[in-house]
Amino acid sequence: MKNWPLAHRILFLALAPVWIISVLLVLMVVIVGITEIDGAIKARGTVIARQLAPASEYGAFSGNREVLQALTQSVMKEDDAKAVVITDADNKVLAVSGKPSKLGPEHAHAADNGKVIRGDHESLIFAAPIYQGKAESDSFDLFDRTPTDKAAQPKLLGRVYLELSTHTSRQSKNVFVALSVLIGLVGTVCASILALRMSRDLTRPLSRLLDGVHRMEKGALDTRITANSGGELQELEAGFNQMAEKLESSHKSMMEVNANLENLVIARTRELELRNHDLELLSSTDKLTGLFNRLKLEQILEEEHHRSQRYGTAFSLAIVDIDLFKQVNDTHGHQTGDQVLINIARILQDHVRSMDAVGRWGGEEFLVVFRETTIHAAIATAEKLRCAIANHEFEIVGKKTASFGVTAYYHPDNINEMMKRADNALYHAKKCGRNRVEASEM
Numbered sequence: 448m449k450n451w452p453l454a455h456r457i458l459f460l461a462l463a464p465v466w467i468i469s470v471l472l473v474l475m476v477v478i479v480g481i482t483e484i485d486g487a488i489k490a491r492g493t494v495i496a497r498q499l500a501p502a503s504e505y506g507a508f509s510g511n512r513e514v515l516q517a518l519t520q521s522v523m524k525e526d527d528a529k530a531v532v533i534t535d536a537d538n539k540v541l542a543v544s545g546k547p548s549k550l551g552p553e554h555a556h557a558a559d560n561g562k563v564i565r566g567d568h569e570s571l572i573f574a575a576p577i578y579q580g581k582a583e584s585d586s587f588d589l590f591d592r593t594p595t596d597k598a599a600q601p602k603l604l605g606r607v608y609l610e611l612s613t614h615t616s617r618q619s620k621n622v623f624v625a626l627s628v629l630i631g632l633v634g635t636v637c638a639s640i641l642a643l644r645m646s647r648d649l650t651r652p653l654s655r656l657l658d659g660v661h662r663m664e665k666g667a668l669d670t671r672i673t674a675n676s677g678g679e680l681q682e683l684e685a686g687f688n689q690m691a692e693k694l695e696s697s698h699k700s701m702m703e704v705n706a707n708l709e710n711l712v713i714a715r716t717r718e719l720e721l722r723n724h725d726l727e728l729l730s731s732t733d734k735l736t737g738l739f740n741r742l743k744l745e746q747i748l749e750e751e752h753h754r755s756q757r758y759g760t761a762f763s764l765a766i767v768d769i770d771l772f773k774q775v776n777d778t779h780g781h782q783t784g785d786q787v788l789i790n791i792a793r794i795l796q797d798h799v800r801s802m803d804a805v806g807r808w809g810g811e812e813f814l815v816v817f818r819e820t821t822i823h824a825a826i827a828t829a830e831k832l833r834c835a836i837a838n839h840e841f842e843i844v845g846k847k848t849a850s851f852g853v854t855a856y857y858h859p860d861n862i863n864e865m866m867k868r869a870d871n872a873l874y875h876a877k878k879c880g881r882n883r884v885e886a887s888e889m
Contacts, residue, residue, distance in 0.1 A: 450677045464553055468564070471630050488527065488611060489563055492573035495525060496609045500575040503533050507541065507577045507604040515542035522609065529570050530610040533577075536603045547610055548572065558606040566610045573609040578602065652676040656687055668695040735785055736792035739806030744814050747804045748862050751818060755856050763817040763825030763855040766869045767795065767832070770848045770881040772811035783843050790842075791849065794835050799828065822855035822888060829853050829884045837882060848882035855888070 499522060506514035519531035523544045530545030538555045548566035557564045558574030566572045578601035655672045662670040670691055674684035731743035739747070751762045769791060776784040788811065795805045795813060804816040815832070817825045829851040836849045852873025854865055872887035879885070 474630055488571065488613065489573075491525075492563065492571055492609055492611045495522060496573035496575040496607055499531070499533075499607045499609065500577045503577050503607055504579060504604060507533065507535065508579055510541075512542055516544070518542070519544035525611075527612045527615060528609070529566070529568075529612045530608075532608040532610075533605060534608070535605040538606070541605065545610070547608065550608065554608060555606060558608070559603075569613045570610045571613055573611065574606055576606050577604045579604050648676075649680075652680045652684060656684065659687060659691070663691060663694070668698050733807040736789055736807050738792050738796065738813070739804060741806070741808055744804065744806040744808065744816070745862075747806075747816055748865075751816060752856065752860075752862055756858070759858075760819060761821050761856060763820045763822055763853060764865060764869055765815045765817070765825060765829045765832075765884075766808065766852045766866075766873045767791075767813040767815065767829075768850050768852075768873055768877070769811040770850055770877075775844055775847075779843055787841055787844060787847060790839065791836060791847075794839060795832060798832050798835050820855075822853065822886060825853050825855060826884060826886050833882065833884055850876040850881050851884040852876060853884060853886040857888075 499518060503515055503518055505511070506518065515533045519533060519542050522528060522531045528545065530543065530547030532540060532547045532550065533542045534540050534550070534555075538550060538552070540550075548568075548570065554564065554572065554574060556562075557572075558576050561575070564572050564574070580601055659670045659672045668691065671688050672684055674681050674688060676684060731739060731746075733740040748764070754760055755762055769787065772784065772787070775787055788807075792805070792807065792813065795815060799805055799815060799817075802818050803820075804818070806814055808814040815829070817828060820828070833849060833851055836847065839847070841847050850873055852869040852871070852875070854868040854872060856865060868887035872885040875887075876883045876885040
């Protein structure tokens with residue numbers, strides 16, 4: 448049977464128990480007949496099973512095993528109750544009371560078709576499916592009503608199995624009943640043997656396949672299973688191994704591609720960061736002197752203005768203008784003039800604090816923002832800057848001087864008012880002979 452096609456194997460193993468049980472039941476009916484006792488126990492078992500099924504709907508739907516266990520224990524109080532089992536839709540046990548017979552695939556089939564089957568040790572197993580939201584057909588749910596619309600079929604949640612002992616009823620039967628029981632036991636043994644064979648031939652390969660799938664699901668793509676079940680099952684196992692091999696190869700290729708993409712993204716990100724940094728420098732830096740440009744200076748002034756308004760801190764500024772700079776360009780050319788601007792920018796940068804801001808305001812004018820500085824401290828620093836410029840020996844042009852217009856923030860000043868005062872102070876310094884520091888206070 449191992450090398451049979453899978454369809455033939457399943458057909459034989461599924462039909463053989465049905466045929467054997469059917470023959471045994473016919474023989475039992477012919478020899479013993481249907482007695483009142485048999486009818487009563489079957490009717491009672493059917494009623495209990497079909498009433499237990501809807502009562503178990505909530506527990507099967509929610510997975511509440513305590514509720515299901517309580518139901519099984521309450522049913523065990525019935526006369527001749529040997530065992531009560533409630534399973535899910537996959538025939539896995541959710542609750543059990545008593546000592547039930549072993550449940551196999553034929554029990555689930557019987558439950559779905561409303562059949563009564565025999566259990567071990569002189570017992571009858573009554574089974575019923577548990578459906579979600581199935582409408583009640585009658586008070587005892589004894590009549591099967593199959594919905595004609597497939598879309599209206601209720602969802603199967605599980606099955607209930609009630610096993611009733613027939614020991615009491617069999618005590619009142621004669622030799623013929625005893626013979627029927629013997630024949631029934633033989634049939635049950637045969638059905639059990641066939642069920643075990645079917646379970647071995649089908650479940651072992653499927654279990655290996657399922658275990659392999661679970662290991663691959665957890666990331667073990669090198670998983671392989673033994674392919675020796677024979678027939679289509681062996682082909683399925685070999686196909687699984689081929690699929691696993693291709694998946695492993697594809698995964699390795701994908702990981703290599705991902706690594707390359709990751710490195711490319713990192714490189715591109717670093718390149719963009721460098722470009723953004725360069726763009727930021729270009730947007731805020733004067734190209735000739737390397738100091739802040741006017742746009743950046745205006746931003747700094749706004750920030751200091753807001754900070755002074757909010758926290759009451761002081762800050763000052765100075766406009767620096769190179770004296771007689773036009774003569775340098777006219778006499779020595781613009782390249783020499785640019786060099787003078789570069790040198791003065793360096794002098795200003797070297798003689799202020801790191802917290803202060805120095806930038807080119809425009810042409811030969813520079814702006815110095817003194818943070819956290821009063822007007823008197825700003826005047827002193829501006830005088831130091833003036834001396835540094837006056838004492839510097841410039842290449843080609845020799846000595847050069849600069850004039851300073853200094854002012855400070857006074858609440859509720861705005862930037863335009865401060866710049867206007869500094870401009871007036873610078874104009875006064877020029878008018879008074881240049882190379883000097885003038886301050887404008889409110």
